[in-house]
Amino acid sequence: MAIEDGSGIPFDAWRLVGGLEVALDVDVLFGAYPDRDGPPGAPDQVLRLLGEHRIRAAAVASLRAALFDVRSGNDELIGVRSGKDELIARAAPEVVPVGAVDLRDPIGAARELERLAAGGVRAVRLFPDEQGVEAGFPSVRHVARRAARLGLVVLTGGDVRRFWQPFAGLGADVVFLDTHFYHLGDFLVAAADEPGFHTSTRLLNSPDALELAAAELGGDRLLYGSRAPHYEPLVPLLRLATSGLKPEEIAAVAGGNAERLLRRPQS
Template sequence: MLLASLLLSLSGLVRAADPTPVFDVHVHIWEGEKSVKEYLAQVAADGQQVTRFGGIHMAVLGKVAETRSKNDELVALSKRYPMIPIASVHPYDGDAAFAELERLAALGVRAIKLHPHTQKFDAADERVLAVCKRAGELGLVVLMDNANILPGDNQKLFNLALATPQTHFIFTHLGALEFRFWNILPLARTAKGLMEDNIHFDIAGTVVLAADSPLEEEFVWTMRNVGIDNLLLGSDFPQLSLKKGADALDRLGLTEEEKRKIRWGNAERLLLKERPKSVP
């Protein structure tokens, strides 16, 4: 009996030491399988447990064949690793961008990444609106950079989401150090018919800056205002490690249930559940 009690106690210690699972939605796959292996090696060395991770590519304007090839590479890698392919198009590639969206949806891809600064487009451009609208019709979630590198970033993305209510967006970095803007959401939700529940965020990078800073309390207030159910954890590898983001999240004083949702629950609901398509 004493031995059994001791073994039970030891097993409890082992379970307590187990890493908390994370769905990392923000991993840049710059160099194909090499990037995937480097990411997984870093995660293992840091003692992190990843249930899934989002492998990101960003299309270059005019390089349609390269875009298709890189998207296919992500799809292939997702069959060998616990990765979901977050593919890409360039909104200024016209019909080629729409054709690629159709192809990606047929392949079972569930998300794309767009980045106004890196891809050099204006988020307020009608071509961006058209691509995002079509992505939503095809059941694709749109990740869009929201680090406020470009002027008017928050306002443009907010209006883009209002104009495409069927499309679910993950605005990455939660506005970075301009996160205050997003406290408009609780008020916007009270305006009848103004918006759908289609705005979500990852907190990649920004959570690392906010934890233990003079902004921490306001950042946590913002997280709760935009809705814990709308927040996802991302590393922004290779720029930052998953451990940095996960450790920073732990220091914010959130409840265990809030952290569970941000670490993996919200991402699984948003990115692993097939979204309905409204048009063939």
């Protein structure tokens, strides 16, 4: 990607990225939002986009599961009863399936968590904004408790200033996918008391956000997330590559931390 910087000199982002690759992207979606302009999110297109951005594996959730039908969307992604399982199995980049639940149906969501965990799924993704659910709703705390009991890693959207609360005191591993650099201070003080709290780096694009977070909590609490194909994967990749983090911290953010959370044996 080369653009002009205003001086007429082409700006080559990939030159700055250098040899950096992402071992595991924690924030990828298959499917489209019916009420938004954007890409269709077909699996082959998403996987091609990831490969073009040097992303070798991705934690993928299904928008069909989040927005339309939980069980069939999850099954389609996981390949339980789907004709697409061959595509997923042969995919390059590798797909790490992430289940989804409907927070508007806490009883059904708890049952789906049990089913996903029994099927070997390691993580569940919550879509509170898309489902019109607020952090203070009893359903969120109910799902948070059940996920923690099952040992599932939770990937959650929503404003971190509110959505940290349902997970407080549970000892759960949670990745906040929408932490904005304006709200980084709130995440840092919440995470100081919760060793399982992690954040995606997607929106931490201020000049010092990654460095501040690593200094306060350590680089093991930051995970690269792109939200491909509904966000530009190069932006967080470029920010990470040009950060002041140590090489070992960059490698951890670019997949090592996600590998630790999502591939370890389930307790």
